[in-house]
Amino acid sequence: MKRSAFQTRVSTFREKLVDAPPDAAWIIQPENRRYLSGFKAEDAQLNESSGSLLINHKANFLITDSRYETEARKEAPDFEVTLVNKGLVEGLPGLIEPLGAKKLGFEEDHLTWGLHRHLNKKLRKLVSPVRLSPLNGLVEDMREVKDKEEIKAMAASAKLMSEVLGKVIEKLTPDLAEKAIASQIEGLAREGGAEDLAFPSIVASGPNGALPHAVPTKRKLGVGKPIVLDVGLKLDGYCCDMTRTIFLGKPEPRFRKIYKVVRQAQLAALKEIRPGVESTHPDSIARDIIKDAGFGDYFGHSLGHGVGLATHERPRLSPQGPVLLKEGMVVTVEPGIYIPGKGGVRLEEMVVITKNGARILTKDSHFYDF
Amino acid sequence: MKRSAFQTRVSTFREKLVDAPPDAAWIIQPENRRYLSGFKAEDAQLNESSGSLLINHKANFLITDSRYETEARKEAPDFEVTLVNKGLVEGLPGLIEPLGAKKLGFEEDHLTWGLHRHLNKKLRKLVSPVRLSPLNGLVEDMREVKDKEEIKAMAASAKLMSEVLGKVIEKLTPDLAEKAIASQIEGLAREGGAEDLAFPSIVASGPNGALPHAVPTKRKLGVGKPIVLDVGLKLDGYCCDMTRTIFLGKPEPRFRKIYKVVRQAQLAALKEIRPGVESTHPDSIARDIIKDAGFGDYFGHSLGHGVGLATHERPRLSPQGPVLLKEGMVVTVEPGIYIPGKGGVRLEEMVVITKNGARILTKDSHFYDF
Numbered sequence: 069m070k071r072s073a074f075q076t077r078v079s080t081f082r083e084k085l086v087d088a089p090p091d092a093a094w095i096i097q098p099e100n101r102r103y104l105s106g107f108k109a110e111d112a113q114l115n116e117s118s119g120s121l122l123i124n125h126k127a128n129f130l131i132t133d134s135r136y137e138t139e140a141r142k143e144a145p146d147f148e149v150t151l152v153n154k155g156l157v158e159g160l161p162g163l164i165e166p167l168g169a170k171k172l173g174f175e176e177d178h179l180t181w182g183l184h185r186h187l188n189k190k191l192r193k194l195v196s197p198v199r200l201s202p203l204n205g206l207v208e209d210m211r212e213v214k215d216k217e218e219i220k221a222m223a224a225s226a227k228l229m230s231e232v233l234g235k236v237i238e239k240l241t242p243d244l245a246e247k248a249i250a251s252q253i254e255g256l257a258r259e260g261g262a263e264d265l266a267f268p269s270i271v272a273s274g275p276n277g278a279l280p281h282a283v284p285t286k287r288k289l290g291v292g293k294p295i296v297l298d299v300g301l302k303l304d305g306y307c308c309d310m311t312r313t314i315f316l317g318k319p320e321p322r323f324r325k326i327y328k329v330v331r332q333a334q335l336a337a338l339k340e341i342r343p344g345v346e347s348t349h350p351d352s353i354a355r356d357i358i359k360d361a362g363f364g365d366y367f368g369h370s371l372g373h374g375v376g377l378a379t380h381e382r383p384r385l386s387p388q389g390p391v392l393l394k395e396g397m398v399v400t401v402e403p404g405i406y407i408p409g410k411g412g413v414r415l416e417e418m419v420v421i422t423k424n425g426a427r428i429l430t431k432d433s434h435f436y437d438f
Numbered sequence: 439m440k441r442s443a444f445q446t447r448v449s450t451f452r453e454k455l456v457d458a459p460p461d462a463a464w465i466i467q468p469e470n471r472r473y474l475s476g477f478k479a480e481d482a483q484l485n486e487s488s489g490s491l492l493i494n495h496k497a498n499f500l501i502t503d504s505r506y507e508t509e510a511r512k513e514a515p516d517f518e519v520t521l522v523n524k525g526l527v528e529g530l531p532g533l534i535e536p537l538g539a540k541k542l543g544f545e546e547d548h549l550t551w552g553l554h555r556h557l558n559k560k561l562r563k564l565v566s567p568v569r570l571s572p573l574n575g576l577v578e579d580m581r582e583v584k585d586k587e588e589i590k591a592m593a594a595s596a597k598l599m600s601e602v603l604g605k606v607i608e609k610l611t612p613d614l615a616e617k618a619i620a621s622q623i624e625g626l627a628r629e630g631g632a633e634d635l636a637f638p639s640i641v642a643s644g645p646n647g648a649l650p651h652a653v654p655t656k657r658k659l660g661v662g663k664p665i666v667l668d669v670g671l672k673l674d675g676y677c678c679d680m681t682r683t684i685f686l687g688k689p690e691p692r693f694r695k696i697y698k699v700v701r702q703a704q705l706a707a708l709k710e711i712r713p714g715v716e717s718t719h720p721d722s723i724a725r726d727i728i729k730d731a732g733f734g735d736y737f738g739h740s741l742g743h744g745v746g747l748a749t750h751e752r753p754r755l756s757p758q759g760p761v762l763l764k765e766g767m768v769v770t771v772e773p774g775i776y777i778p779g780k781g782g783v784r785l786e787e788m789v790v791i792t793k794n795g796a797r798i799l800t801k802d803s804h805f806y807d808f
Binding site: 134176177182279 | 486553650
């Protein structure tokens with residue numbers, strides 16, 4: 069990713085800070101940290117941070133420890149790398165004091181109550197005490213609309229995932245177990261350069277397909293019933309998320325019908341996605357088609373969600389909480405119908421919203437034209 | 439794992455609640471949740487909980503949503519499964535009110551500041567307002583000492599990991615790339631029944647071995663320089679963590695020397711581990727040996743850490759924060775010497791503390807007798 073992308077993001081973030089109350093911001097959420105700095109490290113556990121950013125109108129610090137020094141300097145050259153070897157909070161007060169900040173913005177959806185209390189005590193004791201103030205999702209807001217570099221990265225992630233899934237689908241046979249397919253997917257994704265899966269692959273055949281979050285089992289795929297493959301990987305930090313539903317042998321008539329309805333709902337929703345539309349609208353288009361076909365009770369989740377550095381991020385395409393869709397947002401469109409004990413069908417595309425509507429990034433043609 | 443283990447844990451937890459101020463507890467931390475209930479689901483993201491427990495002196499609720507209903511009922515039969523479909527916090531006040539609790543204990547090292555604020559507002563508005571009160575690591579305290587069922591599970595996890603690592607070591611050749619070995623390890627672990635790795639495998643050859651948290655690269659192993667393999671997997675929820683350092687070809691004399699010192703430090707520390715000893719003591723035994731050999735500046739991390747449902751948990755074996763070691767604790771013993779730009783040696787065993795001292799769980803004999 070070009071350095072200029074990170075520089076632009078930090079400038080934008082600074083402008084937002086000027087409008088908002090805090091005069092410095094402390095960034096600990098791993099995706100936000102990567103988004104602003106380029107620093108790639110992840111946190112092994114919630115209580116094991118690999119670093120944080122401290123940003124005000126003129127300074128950029130990346131505070132980390134000796135384990136990450138080499139990577140930090142290489143990945144975040146616009147940041148002044150500062151080593152602290154006693155945990156997330158210990159070195160912070162000493163760095164904030166010279167900045168002359170009165171209010172320090174923090175990520176209220178990531179900082180734990182316990183660490184907040186601990187840090188707050190330390191900041192209050194400074195000669196010029198500093199107050200903690202929630203950033204109210206400032207970076208998450210920025211991440212909602214992807215810049216050019218991000219769209220390129222997401223297209224690459226989607227391309228790799230589509231190729232991997234396409235290859236796997238071509239070789240499906242009824243006697244393969246769900247688990248074996250999940251490990252094929254992971255192997256091919258890593259061979260293709262993915263640093264990780266975006267989430268554990270779902271390979272759900274027959275009745276397992278009725279569980280939207282099924283874990284792959286030893287069950288063999290069999291024939292006639294739908295097989296749901298919901299997969300994602302991370303490439304250069306960016307996630308992809310896509311689903312295909314496949315039949316081996318002759319599809320059972322009931323699921324042929326269901327597939328047709330889900331695909332119809334998906335295509336109709338895709339057509340309605342463009343800048344300026346409310347996020348609840350594509351959901352209701354898809355939901356109405358499924359309802360009208362008599363399956364209203366069997367589509368229990370939202371139509372889609374934003375994707376980026378995280379698999380699930382803003383905006384949501386759901387019946388609740390309308391926001392206006394914008395150019396540059398990347399979302400999934402994934403209606404499904406699930407018949408308990410029998411099986412399910414879900415079809416998911418990941419798209420970027422352009423002036424001209426939804427551009428599909430998950431280019432794979434394994435759809436049925438029932 | 440036997441149901442009775444979970445029942446005992448909940449009883450113990452209840453007794454601890456009686457002594458402590460809160461009269462009900464809300465458990466959201468995934469490992470704590472699994473420890474008390476058996477519910478296996480993980481959280482995909484910090485803001486995507488798969489469920490929480492609500493426990494008071496007589497009631498056990500597992501609050502989850504429809505996606506996890508089947509698993510919840512199966513995995514946590516001692517809990518009353520309650521479905522709530524609007525997020526972690528929404529259904530909670532309605533469940534707490536009938537319990538008549540005045541103070542609700544929460545996990546201050548997991549609950550975010552933002553969610554705490556949100557929940558607090560809701561609880562204050564109840565007809566009988568409920569106050570939130572930190573649990574101060576009550577469940578983490580319990581998890582420090584493993585029960586019989588857990589020790590069995592950890593022994594099984596260590597056995598599988600040792601077998602996998604042993605197989606991989608036997609087949610190392612100088613032209614293999616670090617990355618390829620990491621994926622062998624993952625493949626064999628999963629074939630052996632592991633649900634996941636405990637952490638990304640470290641396969642670090644030559645200069646990469648000097649980075650304690652090296653990420654596997656395309657570098658080929660080569661000869662003469664040490665190759666650090668630090669690996670772990672999760673079996674039935676329980677983590678294993680172990681490290682071997684291997685030479686291909688003739689070991690360079692410098693690293694032969696270093697290896698000898700590290701191994702000596704490890705064996706000496708292992709001897710000092712027994713109930714009643716301070717957690718800082720084995721660290722200082724190992725550290726002194728390394729210092730006396732002239733490598734004091736090259737051992738930058740702690741001697742070890744607790745392992746269990748999490749890879750890193752209490753107690754720490756470090757120079758700071760002494761606690762008394764107890765029977766049933768499971769810890770790693772992993773001294774290392776790292777020469778920047780050249781290479782490193784780390785040797786790690788995972789042991790359970792018994793009346794008679796440290797019993798090694800990571801049974802693999804790939805050590806050199808230099």
